[in-house]
Amino acid sequence: MTSLGRIYVPGDAAAVSVGADRVAQRIADVVATRGIDAEIVRTGTRGMLWMEPLVEIDAPGGRIGFGPVSEHDVADLLALGRAHPLCIGPVAAHPFLATQQRVTFARCGVVDPTSVDEYRRHAGLRGLYRALDLGPEAIVEAVTESGLRGRGGAGFPTGIKWQTVARTPADARFVVCNADEGDSGTFADRMLMEGDPFALIEGMVIAGLAVGAERGFVYIRSEYPYAIRRMQEAVDTARRDGFLGRDLLGSGHHFDIEIRRGAGAYICGEETALLESLEGRRGQVRPKPPLPAISGLFGRPTVVNNVLTLAAVPTILAEGSAYYRDLGVGRSRGTMPIQLSGNVARGGLVERAFGLTLREIVEEYGGGTRSGRPVRAVQVGGPLGAYWPTALLDTPFDYEAFLERGGMIGHGGVVVFDDSVDLAEQARFAFEFCAEESCGKCTPCRLGATRGRETMERILAGERIEPNIELVRDLCEVMRDGSLCALGGLTPMPVLSALEHFHEDFARR
Amino acid sequence: MPVVRAPSLPRMASPSTHLEFDAERVREIARRWSDRDGGLLPALLEINDRFGHVDARAVPILAEALNRSRAEVHGVLSFYHDLRTEPPARHTVALCQGEACQAVGATRLLAEIRQAGLDDHDVQVAPVYCLGNCALGPCALVDGELVARLDRTQLIGCLS
Numbered sequence: 001m002t003s004l005g006r007i008y009v010p011g012d013a014a015a016v017s018v019g020a021d022r023v024a025q026r027i028a029d030v031v032a033t034r035g036i037d038a039e040i041v042r043t044g045t046r047g048m049l050w051m052e053p054l055v056e057i058d059a060p061g062g063r064i065g066f067g068p069v070s071e072h073d074v075a076d077l078l079a080l081g082r083a084h085p086l087c088i089g090p091v092a093a094h095p096f097l098a099t100q101q102r103v104t105f106a107r108c109g110v111v112d113p114t115s116v117d118e119y120r121r122h123a124g125l126r127g128l129y130r131a132l133d134l135g136p137e138a139i140v141e142a143v144t145e146s147g148l149r150g151r152g153g154a155g156f157p158t159g160i161k162w163q164t165v166a167r168t169p170a171d172a173r174f175v176v177c178n179a180d181e182g183d184s185g186t187f188a189d190r191m192l193m194e195g196d197p198f199a200l201i202e203g204m205v206i207a208g209l210a211v212g213a214e215r216g217f218v219y220i221r222s223e224y225p226y227a228i229r230r231m232q233e234a235v236d237t238a239r240r241d242g243f244l245g246r247d248l249l250g251s252g253h254h255f256d257i258e259i260r261r262g263a264g265a266y267i268c269g270e271e272t273a274l275l276e277s278l279e280g281r282r283g284q285v286r287p288k289p290p291l292p293a294i295s296g297l298f299g300r301p302t303v304v305n306n307v308l309t310l311a312a313v314p315t316i317l318a319e320g321s322a323y324y325r326d327l328g329v330g331r332s333r334g335t336m337p338i339q340l341s342g343n344v345a346r347g348g349l350v351e352r353a354f355g356l357t358l359r360e361i362v363e364e365y366g367g368g369t370r371s372g373r374p375v376r377a378v379q380v381g382g383p384l385g386a387y388w389p390t391a392l393l394d395t396p397f398d399y400e401a402f403l404e405r406g407g408m409i410g411h412g413g414v415v416v417f418d419d420s421v422d423l424a425e426q427a428r429f430a431f432e433f434c435a436e437e438s439c440g441k442c443t444p445c446r447l448g449a450t451r452g453r454e455t456m457e458r459i460l461a462g463e464r465i466e467p468n469i470e471l472v473r474d475l476c477e478v479m480r481d482g483s484l485c486a487l488g489g490l491t492p493m494p495v496l497s498a499l500e501h502f503h504e505d506f507a508r509r
Numbered sequence: 510m511p512v513v514r515a516p517s518l519p520r521m522a523s524p525s526t527h528l529e530f531d532a533e534r535v536r537e538i539a540r541r542w543s544d545r546d547g548g549l550l551p552a553l554l555e556i557n558d559r560f561g562h563v564d565a566r567a568v569p570i571l572a573e574a575l576n577r578s579r580a581e582v583h584g585v586l587s588f589y590h591d592l593r594t595e596p597p598a599r600h601t602v603a604l605c606q607g608e609a610c611q612a613v614g615a616t617r618l619l620a621e622i623r624q625a626g627l628d629d630h631d632v633q634v635a636p637v638y639c640l641g642n643c644a645l646g647p648c649a650l651v652d653g654e655l656v657a658r659l660d661r662t663q664l665i666g667c668l669s
């Protein structure tokens with residue numbers, strides 16, 4: 001009987017969307033009929049998404065990969081092994097992965113995400129054990145020292161937020177994980193929850209210890225049914241294993257997690273709207289102050305952090321804050337999981353220390369456009385991020401460098417457009433999106449976005465172009481200065497950047 | 510023996526599995542969530558999943574069980590895109606119109622699908638903004654199942 005050891009097929013939603021379940025099923029059938037000894041493991045994805053379904057097989061020099069595999073390739077692939085034309089050799093040595101610095105995503109795509117044993121074997125829970133030794137104040141100090149900033153968009157220093165929550169007197173405190181991931185062009189939260197859910201749980205438990213919270217919530221958008229199920233299973237497993245729940249790891253500390261589903265509202269990614277939603281109300285933004293760190297969920301001090309922020313914490317504790325801080329540049333420390341998508345030849349997840357250029361991301365990792373036409377624009381930072389021309393591609397990926405040039409890195413999405421894009425149309429869309437998703441609480445956003453969309457429609461129809469452009473600028477100013485939150489406040493960013501860098505698209509009607 | 514762990518995307522309840530309105534079942538769901546913090550939204554979602562939409566008759570039941578006013582329940586019900594007050598069409602297509610999908614032709618795809626007359630009472634086509642599968646666009650949820658790298662022929666194929 002031949003033995004193939006373990007065969008890995010991603011069970012991540014992206015891989016499944018291009019046929020990974022059919023491939024896994026076919027492998028099981030072929031293996032059974034040929035009497036091959038093999039174990040099929042459903043992993044997360046490595047993040048080489050253009051190569052999905054990417055099948056991997058154990059080999060002496062490290063796992064070898066095949067991709068993109070369809071169910072029709074399976075029989076030949078199992079017979080030919082390395083000689084099969086879809087073989088890409090050792091996966092970890094693939095240029096897309098070999099140059100990355102996988103810190104938060106070290107296990108994603110590698111391990112069985114349902115197995116705590118594997119999690120432990122791959123350095124899992126080391127951060128939590130260390131945190132239990134250190135105690136609350138030293139945990140907060142380690143996170144502050146690491147330079148970690150929130151990966152949800154605003155980039156607020158995580159240690160300072162935790163310290164505020166810890167120091168605010170209260171009868172209860174909460175840890176809320178923001179897994180609403182509403183920004184178009186982003187998928188790292190989903191990838192992590194599906195491929196390495198225990199890392200997020202470990203990060204939340206550490207946050208709970210640090211601030212003295214005993215309850216946590218993960219608010220996951222409804223568009224992610226698979227991540228919701230994975231997280232629910234992982235929470236149950238973690239509780240059974242004893243690193244979540246009462247007296248976790250025999251420490252005398254308690255911390256438990258509840259998974260909650262969103263209901264299709266972009267604004268619920270904004271932290272105060274998210275808290276309203278968790279409390280069972282309309283997802284409308286609350287005025288700040290008070291900050292959620294002082295008065296958050298049910299009026300208690302609350303840590304609200306993005307999935308990637310919390311998932312970075314176990315490594316910081318396990319390896320020490322210096323390890324994390326020594327990666328990166330300026331005030332952007334550690335690594336950023338960058339999500340490359342849109343019209344790009346090789347889309348996927350690129351985790352690197354801050355400081356690489358946008359050009360490296362788009363050209364070297366991405367390999368240019370999928371259509372083969374020239375790159376004309378990139379939008380970084382989600383629907384509220386700026387549209388940039390290729391002239392700005394040498395900008396280093398770091399919070400401040402982007403701000404200086406009128407952009408933002410947000411949650412790390414990079415969307416590539418070829419030369420068929422019409423930036424006036426994209427500006428119209430930015431207003432439309434804001435009008436569609438506005439929570440309705442303040443006038444500049446609610447009315448400004450609708451006015452902006454109508455005005456852009458006139459420009460697109462060639463009506464009184466220059467005066468209408470002036471009107472768009474005025475609307476943007478009102479929205480930027482008068483909106484309660486960043487949905488209204490930042491919608492001007494895609495609009496004005498399109499106007500600044502691609503004026504010809506507005507004028508040529 | 511090969512060990513296969515093959516989780517696939519959970520299917521959303523399709524209209525054929527949706528239940529007829531049943532006040533007792535609604536009351537049971539409401540009761541289950543009544544002592545949980547912030548239970549109204551999860552209760553509404555569960556009703557929406559089970560029955561395909563939230564019938565107006567569910568509102569007073571929820572209000573009573575969760576100790577909220579009818580106006581509050583109605584306010585929550587009307588705020589969230591996922592919560593329906595009418596039964597859904599037999600098939601639903603949530604076609605992504607996020608920027609990453611736009612960059613690979615999703616806007617045209619939506620126009621084509623609408624032109625092809627597929628958007629009728631049997632099939633409901635609605636735009637959504639990002640499904641978290643942006644590297645493999647254009648994407649859609651077809652009856653709750655995520656499909657990627659779509660073109661017109663494929664999408665029509667999915668539906669027939």
Ligand SMILES: Cc1cc2nc3c(=O)[nH]c(=O)nc-3n(C[C@H](O)[C@H](O)[C@H](O)COP(=O)(O)O)c2cc1C
Binds near residue numbers: 149155156486
């Ligand atoms: C309109 C809007 C949408 C947002 N969406 C998200 C989101 O989907 N996920 C997220 O983590 N943060 C989102 N944020 C940022 C949150 O308000 C908040 O800053 C973040 O969750 C804090 O976590 P962090 O410090 O770990 O980044 C959004 C903000 C705004 C204004």
Ligand code: SF4
Binds near residue numbers: 267440488
């Ligand atoms: S800016 Fe828009 S989304 Fe934000 S609070 Fe105001 S109306 Fe709501």
Ligand code: FES
Binds near residue numbers: 605607643646
């Ligand atoms: S933009 Fe379409 S899946 Fe993200």
